[in-house]
Amino acid sequence: MRRLTPLTVFVLSAFGWIVVLTALWSQVSAWTSYPVGVLSHMALEQGAPMWIRQATVTPGNIEVDTAVSVPVPEQGGRRGELTVEANPARYAYGLPIFLALLFAARGKGLGWRAVAGWALLLPGQAFSLTMSLLMQIVMAAQTNIRLLRVSQWQMEAIIYGYQLGSLVLPTLVPILLWLWLDRRFVQDVLVRGWRDSLAPSAPPQS
Numbered sequence: 001m002r003r004l005t006p007l008t009v010f011v012l013s014a015f016g017w018i019v020v021l022t023a024l025w026s027q028v029s030a031w032t033s034y035p036v037g038v039l040s041h042m043a044l045e046q047g048a049p050m051w052i053r054q055a056t057v058t059p060g061n062i063e064v065d066t067a068v069s070v071p072v073p074e075q076g077g078r079r080g081e082l083t084v085e086a087n088p089a090r091y092a093y094g095l096p097i098f099l100a101l102l103f104a105a106r107g108k109g110l111g112w113r114a115v116a117g118w119a120l121l122l123p124g125q126a127f128s129l130t131m132s133l134l135m136q137i138v139m140a141a142q143t144n145i146r147l148l149r150v151s152q153w154q155m156e157a158i159i160y161g162y163q164l165g166s167l168v169l170p171t172l173v174p175i176l177l178w179l180w181l182d183r184r185f186v187q188d189v190l191v192r193g194w195r196d197s198l199a200p201s202a203p204p205q206s
């Protein structure tokens with residue numbers, strides 16, 4: 001029976017850990033992602049003070065009261081101030097991905113790297129959450145730059161930031177962070193395994 005290579009063992013182990021840790025994370029994600037909501041709250045107040053009246057962060061939710069006035073169809077077209085909300089965990093699922101890669105590599109200093117990785121993931125997750133909330137405001141105002149009191153380039157920056165934060169950062173950042181924290185394992189196992197897979201096999205002996 002052919003023996004599994006270290007690269008194959010790592011891939012299988014990482015997949016298994018992702019399944020297990022994602023299930024566990026879903027039970028505690030409201031608390032592990034709470035700092036994401038806090039950071040997003042701070043970013044909104046500092047970055048969009050002309051829109052934000054108040055933001056309330058609770059485990060599993062952030063609610064933002066805005067100064068943006070939009071039509072309310074249920075009230076005969078009268079206008080009301082917009083409120084948006086989101087679940088911070090929606091953009092924090094990179095944590096179980098990062099931990100799965102970390103556990104599969106089985107390197108030294110697992111505890112401190114797990115905590116450091118969780119902390120280092122927070123800014124990117126907060127960016128994604130902030131862009132999602134801003135995008136909700138933009139869409140509710142029907143991208144009306146006069147109503148929103150912003151310039152065209154600011155509108156486009158929010159749209160591109162939302163795309164980056166929703167499609168790229170949640171999965172890319174945890175992988176890049178793991179590659180950096182476990183770079184010795186990456187060099188010794190992943191890079192070497194990849195090179196070995198590209199090497200031509202020895203011809204059969206006659």
